[in-house]
Structure formats: structure tokens, C-alpha cells
Amino acid sequence: MTQTYRKKLIEVAIPLEAINAASAREKSIRHGHPSTLHLWWARRPLAACRAVLFAQLVDDPSSHPERFPTEEAVETERQRLFRIIEDLVKWENSTNDEVLQHARIEIQKNFPDGVPPAYDPFSGGGSIPLEALRLGLRSHGSDLNPVAVMIGKAMIELPSQFKDQKPVHPGKPERLHYRGAEGLAEDILWYAKELSNRARKKIGRLYPSVGLPKKDGGGEATVLAWLWARTVASPNPAVRGAHVPLISNYWLCNKPKKSVWVKPVVNGTDISFEVHSGKPDDEDAVAAGTKAGRGANFRCLLTGEAVTADYVKAEGMAGRMGWRLLAIVVEGKGGRRYVAPTKEHETLAFSEKPDWRPEYPLSQHPQYMSVTNYGPTNISDLFMDRQTIALNTFMGLIPDVVRDIPDSAQGKRYSRIWCCA
Ligand SMILES: C[S@@+](CC[C@H](N)C(=O)[O-])C[C@H]1O[C@@H](n2cnc3c(N)ncnc32)[C@H](O)[C@@H]1O
Structure with missing residues (x-):
């Protein structure tokens, strides 16, 4: 018996305007979007994935003339499906169980013998497997890139394994009832804090706080970032x-x-940096930095001489580039503050040497790693000494923290995941 081909909704029409608007809005979401946890290039908007998956799974009403015999009936039903999609794509409905369940039931009606699984073999940031899971499908993803696989595991595989579980940490639970990944999330935060406290004890000396000027509220502030500039020897022999x-x-x-x-202050051949706020007198100069044209073309801050891209590359390849601290970003009361660099903070970053470095060669393919044109040949060259020490410290402490996870069934599953990772 031949089965008649049934057109899916996506082959006929979808409410593009609503999908486009929701996809565009997603770009400005600052909280709760996977892209705020980890960037992935060419990540597809979740709204578009959700809508496309739904429209691929439900039949267009024209496929069921026995139920929708007239054009009018077809159009009315199509509009009903459109309204489900319009609701589904709204960012605030991403975790709205009522809206999602409505869509799941609609999908199930089209597959009386069970919904098919979804598989994205190029899953990248995981948008398609994530949305397939939300729509009630068994979801699979894979990718050539191990970072993408890690994102998929962290965002999709592990949260679904610990769905609706209570946390296991020995602290005071924050809720009475735990839904979805709330228990796992609380454990991750609790053990991350534990890890951070232990790391602070070991290497906190390399991460001192910064005294804030009175105009910024005074007191000591935690550093969020150090902003560095690479340097080269001036090409002017003078x-x-x-x-x-x-x-x-x-x-x-x-x-x-x-x-x-940042305002550079030149004194003979010494250069120091001040931090200023308010409207600068010469905005063009601030916007230009020490750049001179496109690419790696600069000008010498001391003499005005051209520092050409070829010169920068040659100095980099000879291992002669240096570092200068431009400013320190700190966590002030009511937001970020920017503080002028100090000698102490500049030298601390290089004051100790790591006892292990990731000595793995970088790809020489110019399409992937243009950094190799400037000297680095090894993964270890991409990190400053202090960064390497911090990463080594975290890696060394994770097994200690994992060992302290309670020996419950869920605790054992956490430990097993760590061992596999
Ligand atoms: C456009 S991105 C996918 C984006 C993803 N849909 C999202 O929303 O984040 C394409 C992905 O294909 C992966 N890729 C490229 N060639 C591949 C191959 N031969 N096998 C598996 N994955 C591959 C890349 O690593 C990249 O993550």
C-alpha cells in the first residue's frame, strides 16, 4: 500500500515576521541565554530553531482534506498553528511549561506511534538539540570540534540527567522544591565557590585587590580584568x-x-598611563589609539615613526614583543570602575613561573590561527605566566573538590562525570 505524502507546515508557510522579531530580540538578551555562557560562532537563534523544528514536525492542514475539506478550514487551522509558533518563539516562553507542553501535544498528535528523535551532526553551540529537547524529542548532537561537544554536554546532556533532582552540597538548600536543572545549578555554584575559595588560598597573592580613588567611593575593590597592550621596540634608533x-x-x-x-603620558622615553572620564577634548585621538591605518600598522608613541605590520610581525617572530598594563577594571559599588595601572600589578603578572605549560603546537594553517604570524608557535604562548598558574591551580584542585562531594548516588554520578571528562 502506498502512503500519500503529507506536506509539513514548513513546506507551505510559517509566521516569519514573529520568528524574525523574536530571533532579533535574542541578540540583546543578557541573562539566561546560552551565548552569555559560551560564545559559538554562527550560533542559530533559539527562536528560529524552535519554530523550524515545530513546523517540520506538524503537518500542514492541507494534508488532511478529510478534516479540513475547504480552503477556509485549512486556513483557519493554519492560523491556529501559527499562533502556537508565535507564542513558542517568545524569549520569555523558553521555559514556560504550559506553552511548551501545548506545542509538544500538537507534535505528538502528528506521530501517534511516537515522536521521532532529532539529530544534529553539526551541533556547534547546541541550539537545535536544545530546542528539540524542549519540544519533547529524544535529542542527539555531535560536532567535529571538542569545544562544541563540551557545550552540548554541559547545556543539554547533563542538565537532563539531573532533571528535578535536589542538590547534594552540604550547605543550606536554597529552595524547598527543585524543578528542571535548579538542583544541579545550585550544586555547580556551591562547588565552584568552594573551588574558588581553595584557589584563593593557594594563589590569592597573585590577585590582590585595588584601592579605589575617593571619587569612585574609596575602599578596596576586586579586580575583574587587567587590560594589557602588546609592545615592540620603537623602529626609530634615536x-x-x-x-x-x-x-x-x-x-x-x-x-x-x-x-x-586611557591617556598616555610620555616623559623622555618613559610611557605611563592615566585613566580619565568624561568627554575627551580630542575624541578622534582617543578613537585612534596608536593605530595608523588598517591591520597591524601603528605609529611610534615616542617619535611618530611608522610601526609597520611587517615590522610588528618580524619582532613577534623574533620573540621580542613585550607587555604594558593599560588599566585595571574593578568591581565598584554600582558597577565597573577603571583604575590606572600600578607597577605592583604590572610586575605581579610575571612574578612567578608555572611548573607546567600546555606545550602543544598551534595549527600553522593561516585560515585558523593568524596569531602564528606574530610569533606564538605553541598553545602555552597564548597565556601569560599568571594565567597558566591559575589554570593549573584550578585543574589541580578540581579532583580535591570532587573527592569531598557526598557519597550519595547522585554524588557518585557527579564524580563519575568528572572522571570521564
Ligand atoms: C554553523 S555551525 C553550527 C551552529 C549551530 N547550529 C548552533 O546553533 O550553534 C557549524 C558546525 O559544524 C561543525 N563542523 C564542521 N565540519 C564538520 C564535520 N566534518 N563534522 C562534524 N562537524 C563539523 C563546526 O565545528 C561548527 O560547530
Whole structure:
């Protein structure tokens, strides 16, 4: 018996305007979107994936003339399906169980013998497997890139394994009832804090706080980031090899209501950096940094001489590039603050050497790693000493923290996952 081909909704029509609007809105979501946890290039909008999966799984009403015999009946039913999609794609409905369940039931009606599984062999940031799971499908994903596989595991596979479970950490539970991945999330935060406390004891000396100026509220503030510039020796022999910074612009923050920038101060062949806020007198100079044209073309801050891209590459390949600290970003009361660099903070980053480095060669393929044109040949060259020490410390402490997870069934499953990772 031949089965008549039934057109799916996606082959006929979908509510594009609503899908496009929801997809565009997703770009500005700052909380709860997977892209805020880990960036992945060419990540597909979740709204579009959800809509496309749904529209691929439900039949277009024209496929059922016995139920929708007239064009009018077909159109009315199509509009009903459109309204489900319009509801489904709204960001705030991503975890709305009522809306999702409505869509799941609609899909199930089209597969009385069970919904098919979904498989994305190029899953990248995991948008398609994630949305397939939300729509009630058994979901699979794979990718050539191990980072993408890790994102998929963390975002899709593990949360579904610990669905509706209570946390196991020995602290005070934050809720009475746990839904979805709430228990797992609480454990992750609890053990991450434990890890961070132990790491602070070991290497906190390399991460001192910073004294805030009175105008920024005074007191000590935690450092969020150190902003560095690479340097090369000036090509002008008159300054006898003094290093000059390569800076694409001096802006630290350039928003309508807040602008902060770095001002270089030259004293002979010495260069230091101040941090200023408010509107600069010469915005073009702030926006230009020490750049001179496209690519890696700069100008010498001491003499104005051209620092060409070829010169920068040659200095990099010879292992002669240096570092200068431009500014320190700290967590102030009511938001980020920017503080001028200090000698202590500049030297601390290089004050200790790691006892292990990731000595693995970088790909020489120019399409993937343009950094190799500037000297680095090894993964270890991409990290400063302090960064390597911090990463080594975290890696060394994870097994200790895992050992302290309670010996319950769920605790054992956490430990097994760590062992497999
Ligand atoms: C466009 S991205 C996928 C984006 C994903 N849909 C999302 O929303 O995040 C394409 C993915 O294909 C992967 N890829 C490329 N060639 C591959 C291959 N031969 N086998 C498996 N994955 C591959 C890449 O690593 C990349 O993650």
C-alpha cells in the first residue's frame, strides 16, 4: 500500500515576521541565554530553531482534506498553528511549561506511534538539540570540534540527567522544591565557590585587590580584568630600543552616559598611563589609539615613526614583543570602575613561573590561527605566566573538590562525570 505524502507546515508557510522579531530580540538578551555562557560562532537563534523544528514536525492542514475539506478550514487551522509558533518563539516562553507542553501535544498528535528523535551532526553551540529537547524529542548532537561537544554536554546532556533532582552540597538548600536543572545549578555554584575559595588560598597573592580613588567611593575593590597592550621596540634608533605600545583605541568605556579612556603620558622615553572620564577634548585621538591605518600598522608613541605590520610581525617572530598594563577594571559599588595601572600589578603578572605549560603546537594553517604570524608557535604562548598558574591551580584542585562531594548516588554520578571528562 502506498502512503500519500503529507506536506509539513514548513513546506507551505510559517509566521516569519514573529520568528524574525523574536530571533532579533535574542541578540540583546543578557541573562539566561546560552551565548552569555559560551560564545559559538554562527550560533542559530533559539527562536528560529524552535519554530523550524515545530513546523517540520506538524503537518500542514492541507494534508488532511478529510478534516479540513475547504480552503477556509485549512486556513483557519493554519492560523491556529501559527499562533502556537508565535507564542513558542517568545524569549520569555523558553521555559514556560504550559506553552511548551501545548506545542509538544500538537507534535505528538502528528506521530501517534511516537515522536521521532532529532539529530544534529553539526551541533556547534547546541541550539537545535536544545530546542528539540524542549519540544519533547529524544535529542542527539555531535560536532567535529571538542569545544562544541563540551557545550552540548554541559547545556543539554547533563542538565537532563539531573532533571528535578535536589542538590547534594552540604550547605543550606536554597529552595524547598527543585524543578528542571535548579538542583544541579545550585550544586555547580556551591562547588565552584568552594573551588574558588581553595584557589584563593593557594594563589590569592597573585590577585590582590585595588584601592579605589575617593571619587569612585574609596575602599578596596576586586579586580575583574587587567587590560594589557602588546609592545615592540620603537623602529626609530634615536630612542635606543625603548618599547612602544600597540593600541587600537584608548577607550575603556564609550557609552552615551559614561566615557572613560586611557591617556598616555610620555616623559623622555618613559610611557605611563592615566585613566580619565568624561568627554575627551580630542575624541578622534582617543578613537585612534596608536593605530595608523588598517591591520597591524601603528605609529611610534615616542617619535611618530611608522610601526609597520611587517615590522610588528618580524619582532613577534623574533620573540621580542613585550607587555604594558593599560588599566585595571574593578568591581565598584554600582558597577565597573577603571583604575590606572600600578607597577605592583604590572610586575605581579610575571612574578612567578608555572611548573607546567600546555606545550602543544598551534595549527600553522593561516585560515585558523593568524596569531602564528606574530610569533606564538605553541598553545602555552597564548597565556601569560599568571594565567597558566591559575589554570593549573584550578585543574589541580578540581579532583580535591570532587573527592569531598557526598557519597550519595547522585554524588557518585557527579564524580563519575568528572572522571570521564
Ligand atoms: C554553523 S555551525 C553550527 C551552529 C549551530 N547550529 C548552533 O546553533 O550553534 C557549524 C558546525 O559544524 C561543525 N563542523 C564542521 N565540519 C564538520 C564535520 N566534518 N563534522 C562534524 N562537524 C563539523 C563546526 O565545528 C561548527 O560547530
